[in-house]
């Protein structure tokens with residue numbers, strides 16, 4: 001086995017990557033300087049403090065983004081150690097607080113929040129016993145700053161974090177603060193508040209890690225499982241992958257070190273990914289890991305269940321907020337209108353809102369675009385036998401009746417003819433329908449979810465959409481942002497789609513090369529998620545190995561722009577024809593005349609756009 005560890009240590013200390021060697025008894029035998037930096041055992045750029053422990057009279061400043069999460073399992077009761085005795089504070093609340101340790105006389109200052117507001121920074125400022133203190137959780141940037149008399153102690157975090165600074169009650173100097181990777185030093189809020197000694201942050205006094213068991217040092221199931229897999233001989237090499245070590249995301253590869261007797265240990269090569277953030281493709285993988293670990297660990301809002309809208313992929317902030325809105329909408333029976341560009345997932349979201357409300361009730365999807373104007377009424381409200389030529393003699397129920405007790409999803413509601421809009425308004429106001437040809441009212445209890453990629457306000461202004469109906473359906477508006485505005489969702493979406501399509505065609509799981517991913521990330525996605533699905537499906541069918549390369553990603557901004565322009569012209573033409581038919585009350589000869597088109601051109605265009613009336 002390797003003997004001269006000291007020499008090895010010196011050599012590996014010169015390397016840029018973090019190097020760790022763990023022997024077959026899971027004991028750390030080598031830990032170079034950069035590994036110590038990356039995992040937070042030593043510090044480069046922080047101020048120092050001596051070793052010590054908390055004592056009565058010390059001023060404690062803490063910021064915890066979720067009580068009980070990454071703080072050593074702090075409980076709300078533990079807060080009484082700094083005199084915060086508030087029975088309303090619960091696990092998972094976000095709290096900022098200042099108090100004196102072990103002193104029941106001096107009142108604390110604190111504020112807390114349930115269901116963290118994801119947009120706003122959460123801030124507490126106070127002049128406390130002569131110290132000017134500011135605490136801030138930057139929710140978007142995932143940073144916590146504690147400032148004492150202008151000096152800042154900042155930490156970045158992934159999912160959640162508990163940060164703490166202690167001022168010595170006797171001397172007024174900072175006697176403890178947390179910095180990156182504090183968990184390896186066992187210096188969580190809980191441990192320190194319960195009297196655990198803390199190490200000095202002087203780099204000459206590194207906590208000794210050689211000889212320690214790796215699972216005493218590192219938290220992170222995936223990492224420990226992988227080490228186990230290499231040591232047990234199952235996987236001699238694990239290529240670069242993202243792992244969480246003590247709440248820090250690192251890129252790590254592992255290799256078994258073997259001799260004639262078999263595996264003697266595992267060599268870990270780790271890189272601090274925060275340095276790579278500028279690279280877009282890596283950044284997206286990081287974001288995915290971050291968001292995934294965030295959603296897996298903590299419910300985002302107090303009352304939203306973890307599985308709600310899990311099928312609706314995306315954890316960018318706009319999507320998290322959107323899911324929260326959708327969740328709220330699903331708990332009521334309000335009418336909902338979902339707006340967003342084509343392919344952003346409006347239909348999917350509508351179904352999920354319905355399922356979250358009551359999966360067992362009917363969900364009827366109606367594409368208003370696909371119904372001929374003359375058939376709207378009978379399709380929506382049904383008809384009685386003999387109501388019109390060609391009607392079934394038994395009559396037929398319409399979409400509204402079929403949706404009774406559940407949801408009707410009116411997709412492309414902006415395309416609803418004006419005369420049907422009046423009837424829809426009547427139904428929404430009176431909750432009754434009449435089948436065509438009947439004067440018998442049928443009570444209905446249906447929630448309407450509508451969707452459109454049109455700007456309905458503009459449609460109202462141009463007289464194409466009734467204002468009173470607009471107000472009726474606009475009770476709970478939800479807008480899905482286009483994919484280009486939430487590119488951090490791309491990686492998760494890509495993975496999901498790759499999985500879905502490979503499973504559908506029974507292909508082995510395929511992966512994107514870095515360059516292919518980069519190509520996808522640089523694209524603007526005018527067709528949103530639907531276009532992403534199409535492009536990945538095409539790439540999967542083109543690639544013969546398990547790797548997808550950029551050549552197989554069939555996008556080209558220029559040709560895409562041309563196609564979409566052509567598509568837009570086709571859309572405009574179709575709309576032009578439909579509008580003319582509506583104005584002419586479905587009378588084709590009149591519409592043709594109004595448009596000044598020849599019979600052959602007019603009918604050819606109707607056929608091309610599948611307009612039956």
Ligand SMILES: Nc1ncnc2c1ncn2[C@@H]1O[C@H](COP(=O)(O)OP(=O)(O)OP(=O)(O)O)[C@@H](O)[C@H]1O
Nearest residue numbers: 311312313314341342343344345346347348529530
């Ligand atoms: N956030 C998402 N997560 C997973 N799949 C998605 C998401 N958004 C869209 N999709 C998928 O993309 C495709 C298009 O979505 P959908 O049909 O719901 O879009 P849309 O906005 O209703 O489009 P259109 O306006 O053209 O009707 C579907 O296959 C859907 O499952």
